[in-house]
Structure formats: C-alpha cells, structure tokens
Amino acid sequence: MKKIQINGSAQGTTYHISYYAKDCVIVKSQIDSLLNAIDQSLSLYNPNSLINQFNQSNEGLTVDNHFVAVTKAAQSIFQKTNGLFDITIGPLTKAWGFGPVKPDSLPNEKAIQSLLPCVDSRLLYWEGKKLKKRNPCVQLDANGIAQGYSVDQIALLLEQNGINDYLVELGGEIRVKGKKWPEQTKMSVGIETPGEDFAPTVMKKIVWLDKGALTTSGNYRRYRESGGKHLSHLINPRTGYPFENELISVTVYAPDAITADAYDNALMGMGLRQALGFVEKQPGLGAYFIYRQKNGNIADSASRIFRSLLQP
Amino acid sequence: MKRRDFIEKTGLLTGGLLLGSSWHTMAATAGPVKMAIIGCGDRGLGILSVLAEQKERFTLTAICDLLDFRLEAARKDPFASSAKVYKDYRQVLDDKNVQGVIIATSLDMHFSIAADALKAGKHVYLEKTMTYSIPEAVELVKLSANYPAQTLVVGHQYRYTPLYFKVKDMITKGYLGTVTQIDCRWDRNWNWRRPVPAGYTDEQINWRMYKRHSGGLPAELLSHQMDFINWAFDTHPDEIMGSGGIDYYKDGRETYDNVQAILRYNAKGMIGNFGATCGNAREGYIFKIKGTRGMVSLLPHEGVFYPEKDAKKELETVDGVTGATRIEWNKDGGIPLMTEKMKDGTWYAMQEFYNCVTQKKMPVSNVRTGATTAVCVHLANQAIYSHTIQTWKPEFNFI
Numbered sequence: 001m002k003k004i005q006i007n008g009s010a011q012g013t014t015y016h017i018s019y020y021a022k023d024c025v026i027v028k029s030q031i032d033s034l035l036n037a038i039d040q041s042l043s044l045y046n047p048n049s050l051i052n053q054f055n056q057s058n059e060g061l062t063v064d065n066h067f068v069a070v071t072k073a074a075q076s077i078f079q080k081t082n083g084l085f086d087i088t089i090g091p092l093t094k095a096w097g098f099g100p101v102k103p104d105s106l107p108n109e110k111a112i113q114s115l116l117p118c119v120d121s122r123l124l125y126w127e128g129k130k131l132k133k134r135n136p137c138v139q140l141d142a143n144g145i146a147q148g149y150s151v152d153q154i155a156l157l158l159e160q161n162g163i164n165d166y167l168v169e170l171g172g173e174i175r176v177k178g179k180k181w182p183e184q185t186k187m188s189v190g191i192e193t194p195g196e197d198f199a200p201t202v203m204k205k206i207v208w209l210d211k212g213a214l215t216t217s218g219n220y221r222r223y224r225e226s227g228g229k230h231l232s233h234l235i236n237p238r239t240g241y242p243f244e245n246e247l248i249s250v251t252v253y254a255p256d257a258i259t260a261d262a263y264d265n266a267l268m269g270m271g272l273r274q275a276l277g278f279v280e281k282q283p284g285l286g287a288y289f290i291y292r293q294k295n296g297n298i299a300d301s302a303s304r305i306f307r308s309l310l311q312p
Numbered sequence: 313m314k315r316r317d318f319i320e321k322t323g324l325l326t327g328g329l330l331l332g333s334s335w336h337t338m339a340a341t342a343g344p345v346k347m348a349i350i351g352c353g354d355r356g357l358g359i360l361s362v363l364a365e366q367k368e369r370f371t372l373t374a375i376c377d378l379l380d381f382r383l384e385a386a387r388k389d390p391f392a393s394s395a396k397v398y399k400d401y402r403q404v405l406d407d408k409n410v411q412g413v414i415i416a417t418s419l420d421m422h423f424s425i426a427a428d429a430l431k432a433g434k435h436v437y438l439e440k441t442m443t444y445s446i447p448e449a450v451e452l453v454k455l456s457a458n459y460p461a462q463t464l465v466v467g468h469q470y471r472y473t474p475l476y477f478k479v480k481d482m483i484t485k486g487y488l489g490t491v492t493q494i495d496c497r498w499d500r501n502w503n504w505r506r507p508v509p510a511g512y513t514d515e516q517i518n519w520r521m522y523k524r525h526s527g528g529l530p531a532e533l534l535s536h537q538m539d540f541i542n543w544a545f546d547t548h549p550d551e552i553m554g555s556g557g558i559d560y561y562k563d564g565r566e567t568y569d570n571v572q573a574i575l576r577y578n579a580k581g582m583i584g585n586f587g588a589t590c591g592n593a594r595e596g597y598i599f600k601i602k603g604t605r606g607m608v609s610l611l612p613h614e615g616v617f618y619p620e621k622d623a624k625k626e627l628e629t630v631d632g633v634t635g636a637t638r639i640e641w642n643k644d645g646g647i648p649l650m651t652e653k654m655k656d657g658t659w660y661a662m663q664e665f666y667n668c669v670t671q672k673k674m675p676v677s678n679v680r681t682g683a684t685t686a687v688c689v690h691l692a693n694q695a696i697y698s699h700t701i702q703t704w705k706p707e708f709n710f711i
Contacts, residue, residue, distance in 0.1 A: 016632070018631065102652070167631050167632050169632045169633070169634075172633065172634050173634065174632045174634050176632075180631070187631040187632065188630045188631050188632075189630055189631060189632045189633065189634055190630040190632070190633045190634070191633075191634055192633055192634065206630055214634045215634065216634045251634055
C-alpha cells in the first residue's frame, strides 16, 4: 500500500485528500470534475448555478441529484433543530453581507423584518424532482451544508473505487475511513484553536478516527465588523440577527459530513447548555465546544461520544 | 468646517435646537465637506478620483495649480465641473466656499500652504512627507496646536487600510514575537521622470530631481514604511546611517537614484533597512517585518503571515485539521492576511479625514506622527548626503 495525496482548490477554499492503495486509482481531475459539478448545482458564487436559477425563479424548478440530496438533508435537519438550521436563509445572509455581494451597510430592523417571511423551509415542497416554493421571495443558501456534502461525495467516489483507507478534507471539514499504512493506526485530526487570528501554534485537541466525519463551525474567522463589534456570519433564521452566545466554536462528529456540517451551525446557535443536551440525545452524534466563560476565560467541553475520540 | 458654519447649518435644519445628537448625526445633516485641491499633478488627480467616489462626503469647490496644463486636465474631470479654478493658493484660502484643502504640491511648498490654510480656518489633508525640513515640522506642530478645532491629516494613506491596521494589531498582540529586523524596499527600473510639456521647465515638472524642492526617494517613497514602523511599534529611531548616490541616471539630477538607510530603534531592539533604487525593478515593493515567531510580508494591498517553524510544527504532526473557515496556507507556507479585496489606501484615508472633520476626532496620521516621520526622512537624507551618522534629539519627541 502506498500513500497517495491530492491537493487542490475548490469552493473558495482548499482540499487535501490522502488515501492508501496499491496504485493511484483516483486522480486530481476526477476530484475537480466532481466538485465542479456540485458547484454548478449549489454554489451561490457561480452565477449560472442551479441554486441561483432557483433563487431567481418565481415558483421553483426541476433540480439535479446533488440538489435533491442536499435539500432533503437540509429539510430533515430543519425539523430536528426546530428551524435553527434553515436552508432558506438566503435573503438574510445576503442582507448581512455574507453572500457573494457585500453591501456597504448593515441591514436595519425594518429590512430584517421584511425578509423574515421569506425564511422558512416549510415554504419548500417537492413535486417529483421539481423543488417548488410557496413564496417567490424564498432563496436558498446551501453554504452551511454543501461543503459537507462535497466531502461525502469525494468519500463515495473513493469507496466506489475500492479505497477503504482515506482522509478527505475540504475547507476544514473532514471525513475518514480506515487506517494509516503501514503503521495501522487511526488517523489523527487537530481541532484548530479559535479566538486568535494568527496563532496557529496551539491546537486545542487532537482526535483519532477510523470512521466518520468532523466539521467545525465558529465565529472566530469569518465575521463582519460593525462599531468595533464582531458580527458572526451565523445568522439565526428565526430572528434574522447573528447568533450571540458564549460559544466560540463547535466541532461536530457524525457518521457523514453532511450531517455534521448541518448540525454544527445549529449547535452554535443553541448555546452551550442546550447544544450539549441536544447532542447527547442524537444517536451517533458527538460534539466539542469551545466557549467563553462569564469571567472572559476560554473553556471547552465535549459530549460523551466525542470524549471517546480523544484516545488514540 | 468652522464651528460657526456648522451651527448655522444645523440651526437651519433643526430649528436651532440640538436635540442631544452626536457630532456624527449633526454632521450628517450638514452635508458634504467642501474641498479644494491645491496641486493637480498625478497625486492630486488621484485624490480627486477618490473624492469623486465619496460624493456623500465631499464636494469639490476649487482646484489650484501653478501650471495651466494641470488645471486643464483637472477641469476635465466631471467631479471638478463646478469647481473654481485658481493659480494662487492664497485665493483658495480666501474662498469662503472652501472648508478643507488637499495639499499635493511639491514638498518644499507643503509647510507654507499648510500653515496658511490653518490660519485661514481650513481643514487640511497634507500629502506626505509632512514638511521639507525638520524646523518646519517643529513649527507646524506648534502652529496646529492653536487650531484644535481644525483637522490636519498627513497623507500616509497606507496607514488607513484595514490590512495595515491588522498588522499593527498582530504586532501589538505579539503574533510576530520579538521583532528584530525590518526590510523595506521601493525599487523601480526607470528614471522616475515625467515628460516635460512644451513651454514648461524640467524643474516645474520633475521637482523630485531637485534638492531644493524634494527629499528624493526617502521622502517620496520610503517615508510610508518609516511612518508605519513608528506607528505600529509606537517608537522612533535613535540612530540613522545612510548611503547613496547618483549611480545610474547621471542626467543632471540632484537627488539620488540609489539610496539605503539603516535606522536603529534602541528601545525596541530593532534594525530597519530602508532602500530604494531606480536601477532594478525585480522586487519592487518589499516590506517585511521579522520576529521570533513569524514574519509579515506586506504589499500596499496584500499581506502574508509566515509563522516560524516551531509555530507550524504542531500542525504538521496530524493527518488533518478541522476548523471553521480554517487557516488557508499558501504554497510557500504563508497565511494571507486579507481574505476580501480592499479599496485603495487613499479611499480609507479620505474617509478618515471626513470622520475627523465631522466628529472632531484626532486623525491616526496627525501632525505629531507626521512630524516624527518627517524627522526620520530628513535625518536619513542628512546621513545619506553627508555620510554621517545622525542621532535622534529630545526636541524631536513630538508624541
């Protein structure tokens, strides 16, 4: 077995894939064309993508398999999180300047109130492969979930080609299967330290995996500033305003990356106590939280499943 | 804006009652600041185009230059369509329809125009380097203290970009560790001359080549980087060594086409190397700040942080890293500092000028920081021209 590595750029970030095989069975061009197809479907940054066509349409349109898979997963997590994860958040992320276009000023109360009636996954319904909207103002933003989905699709491509030992990472979202060769150990994944922009020296925790996915959501690098205050890019779909609580970052462990990715934002919104309780009730889900205590100190906390990953 | 004007304007709009509004909201009711540009060369026109992008903040009511062809060029800009045209800056200062002036003339004229503008009640955006000489810098600091209600911004415009603020913040927070070395260059491979139109003298157009008008490469280029170091580290050099010559363009110029200055910062334990040549363009602009934990490499609008090996080691021991929008490493081991495209530094500088005028704030690049940098430039030039080591004197401690 040899270790084969593929590195590249996609979806406005980078990816790193390592897999163990007798030969190089998957090459970079296959990864790039897969990611490109997902972009064509779900990227807001691609003006001709299906998602942009859907957003501009009045009633909705027939969508491709990527779109179906991501939207159905999003609808399921919408229900499980009582609407804290909502793929119809498009109008709000756009207004707050976390979309492809950055408005010069932040939205006022009136603007936000006018957008809230457009934000509700129950405004979506299916007619076969046709995704319909009940209100023309409904706009999707798959950024909280499409990256996790992409990681799963790469993993699927590897497995379909007989690869059983791999680590896929795209934009900090990870999926792992199997072991490293020849040492036969689990793969190790570092959880990046939040808080300090350019201090990559301290890794808060290292976890060891032989299956499953890890994604992290946090407030510490992607934000806008307003009056010296950092505004989180994570918007509460129910209030229209950025989440504000003690959580700095959440790292979620789940069987696949789309699930981990969809939950991480919602958990950020719940706050530590509720999020920890929520995670413990979901089978197969684990989470690691970094948060700010009332006295300003940074602390961390992990769920039961997550604690088991901290042992090699 | 003069206080009297201001009260008149808000009085009109609020019926004479200031209902507990902040300076900011009051300024908003007062409308754009009426500006004049004195000196319509490349830099003056560059600032004009930035003012035109900020129509909600500025109107252009006057333009002024000694040279007709420059005035002609400036008049063609639609933003200058209603501006009065002057050849004598004193007439600009007499114009009641001017609240603030941009001074983008040759260096030797900076002081007299800025001093007269303050005395005439105008706000001032004064191009770098602040003054032609050290005594002028001292004098302008003294003079401006008499006009606390007027804004004086010194045009070290890079200072105002979010990128340079971020780097200052990184330095303050210790991300670079202890900084010992700074490397700065601003190189080009051409003669640094502008074509002289028929009917004009070389001295009028290429004043940068003449010692009586200009501080040469250190004043026109290296001053930006010297200024940033003073500001970011809250320090000044104690000792300045220099070297230079007219080494390639022996075309009658007086200022040097090849210079190097070494600035020693005792309090911080740093050496700054500031160099410029007209004889090689390969590296162009270099601005590297080197510390025990990492180095920042800056271009005017881009920056990359290169952590030192120890800082990176831990990252390399794992098979993968998860993080929210996790750190993006360059191919050469660096982390880009800005993920979003910025506007030009002058845009932010003019925004700051407006905010200072309307909110009566002290600019980040003000007469005292401007004077500190002007002293650095002149000590560097004295070291370069006289082959001596120059030392900082207590009377240069403006801050």
